[in-house]
Amino acid sequence: MPNATARRASALGRTAAVIGAAGLVAVALSACSTNPNNDCSSALSSGKASQLVEATGKIGSRPKVTVPTPVDATKSQRTVLSEGSDSTVVHKGQQVEVGFTVIDAATGSVLGSGYGDQGAVVPVGSDVISRGLICAPVGSRVAIVVAPKDAPQQADSAPGTQIYVLDVLKTSLNAANGAVRPAAAGFPTVVLAPTGQPGITIPSSGSAPTKVRSEVLKQGDGPVVKKDSTAVLQYTAVGWDGKQVVTSSWTSGGPDRVDMASGQSQIQNSNGSVLPQAMLKELVGQKVGSQLVIETPSQGQFPASAWVVDILGIH
Numbered sequence: 001m002p003n004a005t006a007r008r009a010s011a012l013g014r015t016a017a018v019i020g021a022a023g024l025v026a027v028a029l030s031a032c033s034t035n036p037n038n039d040c041s042s043a044l045s046s047g048k049a050s051q052l053v054e055a056t057g058k059i060g061s062r063p064k065v066t067v068p069t070p071v072d073a074t075k076s077q078r079t080v081l082s083e084g085s086d087s088t089v090v091h092k093g094q095q096v097e098v099g100f101t102v103i104d105a106a107t108g109s110v111l112g113s114g115y116g117d118q119g120a121v122v123p124v125g126s127d128v129i130s131r132g133l134i135c136a137p138v139g140s141r142v143a144i145v146v147a148p149k150d151a152p153q154q155a156d157s158a159p160g161t162q163i164y165v166l167d168v169l170k171t172s173l174n175a176a177n178g179a180v181r182p183a184a185a186g187f188p189t190v191v192l193a194p195t196g197q198p199g200i201t202i203p204s205s206g207s208a209p210t211k212v213r214s215e216v217l218k219q220g221d222g223p224v225v226k227k228d229s230t231a232v233l234q235y236t237a238v239g240w241d242g243k244q245v246v247t248s249s250w251t252s253g254g255p256d257r258v259d260m261a262s263g264q265s266q267i268q269n270s271n272g273s274v275l276p277q278a279m280l281k282e283l284v285g286q287k288v289g290s291q292l293v294i295e296t297p298s299q300g301q302f303p304a305s306a307w308v309v310d311i312l313g314i315h
Contacts, residue, residue, distance in 0.1 A: 038091045039091075039092075040134060040135035042092070042126070042131055042134055043078070043131055043132075043134040043135050044076055044077050044078040044128070044131045044132050044144065045077055045078075046077060046078065046079045046080075047073070047075065047077030047079075047145070048077075049071050049072075049073040049077055049105075049145040049161075050077040050078050050079035050143045050144065050145045051079050052067055052068055052071060053065065053066075053067050053079065053081065053143035053145070053163060053165065054066040054067070054081070055081055055082075055101075055141055055143065055165045059082065059084070059099075059139060059140075059141055059167050059169075060099055060115060060116075060167055060169055061099070061115055062099070062101060062113050062115050063101065063141070063165060063167075065101055065103055065110075065163075065165050067103060067105070067108055067163060069105065069106060069107055069108040070105060070106045070107070071105040071106075071145065071161055071163065072105065072106075072161050073105070073145045073146075073147045073161050074147055074149075075147055076128050076131075076132070076144070076145060076146050076147045076150045077144075077145050078131075078132040078142055078143065078144045078145070079142070079143045080136055080140055080141075080142050081140075081141045081142065081143050081165070082140060082141040083136075083137055083139075083140050084136070084137040084138050084139020084140040084168065085137070085139060086137050086138035086139045087137070088137065088138045088171055089135050089136060089137045089138070090124060090133045090134055090135060090136050090137075090138075090168060090171055091124065091134065091135070091171075091174055092124050092125060092126070092130065092134065092174070093124065093174035093175070093195065093196075093255070094123075094124045094171045094172050094173070094174045094255075095121050095122065095123050095124070095171070095172040095232055095255060095257070095312075095313070096121065096122050096124055096133055096168060096169075096170070096171050096172075097119060097120075097121050097169045097170040097171070098119060098120055098121070098122055098133075098166045098167060098168060098169060099113075099114065099115040099116075099119045099166070099167040099169060100112075100113060100114050100115075100119065100120055100164060100165070100166050100167075101113040101164070101165040102162060102163070102164055103162065103163035103164075103165070104160070104162065104163075105145065105160065105161035105162055105163050106160050106161065111162070115167075119169070121257075123253060123254070123255070125253065128144070128146055128150040128151075129144060129146075129164065129166075132144035132164070132166070133166065133168065136168050137168070138168050138169065138170065138171060139168065139169075140167075140168045141165065141166070141167050141168075142164075142165070142166050142167075142168065143163065143164070143165050144163070144164040144165075144166065145161060145162075145163050145164075146161065146162045146163075146164065147161060148160055148161060172232045172255060172312045172313040173232075173288070173289060173310070173312040173313065174195075174196070174255075174312070175195065175196025175197075175234065175310055175312075176196065176217075176218045176220060176234075176289055176290060176291035176310035176311065176312070177218070177220065177289050178218035178219045178220035178221065178287070178289040178290050178291065179218060179219045180217070180218055181215075181216050181217055181218065181219055183217075184215040186203070187215050187293050187295070187306075188200050188201060188202050188203060188238070188293060188295070188306040189201040189203075190217060190293055190308050196234070196310065197234075197236070197250045198236050198250075198308040200236060200238040200293075200306050200308055202238060202240055202243050202306055208240040208241055208297070208298075208303075208304035209240065209295040209296065209297050209304055210297050210304075211297060212278045212279070212281070212282060212294065212295065212296050212297070213294075213295050214282040214292050214293065214294040214295070215292065215293050216286070216290060216291070216292055217291045217292060217293055217308070218289070218290055218291035219287070219289075219290055220286070220287040220288050220289020220290035220291075220311060221287055221289060222287050222288025222289045222311075222313075222314075223287065223288050223314050224285060224286070224287055224314075225260065225283050225284055225285065225286050225287070225288070225311060225314055226260070226284065226314075227260055227261060227281075227284050228260065228261050229260045229314045229315060230257060230258065230259055230260070230314065230315040231257075231258045231260055231283065231311060231312075231313070231314050231315075232255050232256070232257055232258075232311075232312040232313035232314070233249065233254075233255060233256050233258050233265075233283075233309055233310065233311060233312060234249050234250055234254050234255045234256070234309070234310040234312060235247070235248065235249050235250075235254075235256070235275075235307055235308065235309040235310070236248040236249075236250060236307070236308050237279075237302065237305040237306070237307045238305060238306050239303045239304070239305050240295075240303065240304040240305060240306065241303065241304065242303070246302060246303065246305055247267075247268070247271075247302070249267055252267045253267070254267060255310075255312050256268070258275060258280070260280055260283070260284065262274060263275040263276065263277055263280060273300070273301045273302075274300070276296055276299040276300055276302050277299070278296045278297065278299050279294050279296050279307050279309070282294045283309060283311060286311055287311070288311050288312065288313055288314055289311065290310075290311050291308065291309065291310045291311070292307075292308070292309050292311075293306065293307065293308050294306070294307040294308075294309060295307075
């Protein structure tokens with residue numbers, strides 16, 4: 001993985017436990033799409049504690065943070081300190097690039113920060129940091145006060161209240177948003193849930209594929225994937241013979257960040273595996289926003305499979 005990624009992860013692991021728990025990765029990203037996750041009801045509410053936080057300075061650079069200490073909160077809360085003018089807002093299922101400063105709410109001391117190459121990318125799910133970012137427009141600065149009950153437990157001490165000041169810089173797509181293409185005969189049938197998550201039905205007749213072939217289901221118009229890109233992908237693979245899901249980023253905390261050259265990824269690394277090159281090569285030359293169905297023969301730890309892959313962003 002890139003050295004910049006390792007530096008980011010190391011810095012956050014030491015100083016930003018809650019963000020670290022959200023599973024940080026480093027990528028360059030693009031815009032978002034519409035789905036049922038575009039719901040602001042899960043966002044943290046503003047409260048007295050988060051309204052005490054002041055931060056001045058240019059968005060994307062380390063701000064001067066002022067807060068009257070000590071601050072103690074029994075309930076996590078967030079306040080948008082500066083609202084961005086971008087029409088793109090944060091939703092569940094995206095990856096969001098942020099600059100961050102973490103403050104000890106008891107003393108006001110800075111526990112850690114990262115901007116530019118030292119920034120971070122947060123997979124937006126249901127954790128407290130995600131709920132502090134949801135529905136914030138790109139270009140916003142957000143203060144999130146994390147109550148002790150929502151912070152990860154530390155082995156050596158009980159967590160205290162922490163303050164996160166996050167600049168929302170970029171977001172990924174949360175599902176492919178390209179123009180729908182006519183279905184090709186002979187390929188597995190793909191049905192999409194409202195969130196964009198695919199269901200795949202393998203043809204009942206015919207043997208498992210012995211060579212790779214693919215078809216574009218949605219044609220995106222974003223940047224082009226290259227063989228040395230780092231790509232943000234959502235994918236599901238169903239084994240041809242067993243007709244069972246082999247791997248899916250949709251159910252593993254995705255989207256996944258994938259090194260196209262090696263097949264290494266955040267999700268597959270945790271499984272001791274890499275994504276098959278037979279599948280990844282079909283993505284090279286395709287554009288962000290595209291969705292493909294790909295048939296692959298057995299390779300490495302993966303049996304002959306049908307894949308549906310959404311290209312959500314590249315670096």
